[in-house]
Amino acid sequence: EAGVAQSPRYKIIEKRQSVAFWCNPISGHATLYWYQQILGQGPKLLIQFQNNGVVDDSQLPKDRFSAERLKGVDSTLKIQPAKLEDSAVYLCASSLGLERNEQFFGPGTRLTVL
């Protein structure tokens, strides 16, 4: 079974530029999550999708971050414009469902904002 795929693995941008991350979850997983992990901290949930609907985006900075889940499968997370404090690893995870939420994580995208 293929795991969660993410791209790119690394991205370096300057502040005020925009960036987008892509995630392909495990086939058949209804729930998809985007997390931000700052060095030395645990992952922080940004947004949670059930199929193509948003379940929780309470910690998503909506003035600069946006996310969508295309046809309930792939997802993209965008930052526009980026700030220095957005430097982090962005992790995508998926699970069978909301209650069956043993989560499978992708390798993450390491973003550096200069």
Added chain:
Amino acid sequence: SQKIEQNSEALNIQEGKTATLTCNYTNYSPAYLQWYRQDPGRGPVFLLLIRENEKEKRKERLKVTFDTTLKQSLFHITASQPADSATYLCALVPKDSSYKLIFGSGTRLLVRP
């Protein structure tokens, strides 16, 4: 305020010994708690889930306990091996939430050969 606390200092133990990691939480009412392993440069990997009505869960050399009175979960690795060296994250799902997983900051485990 709500907190999930794990030891920020690394746990350094000898191979063959039992490693015990602690997760304490404040002002949460968890429906269940999960433990994950994270290696450098990789995403977390799920290890175990324990529900509020369960006292203990085992999987091979791993054991998790959950004490809702103490508001604490303990994670044990018996007969530890250098390959067990990693960061271990606890995460809980509060009741009355959208099954949102809230992570602690993790504890790094180093197993010396």
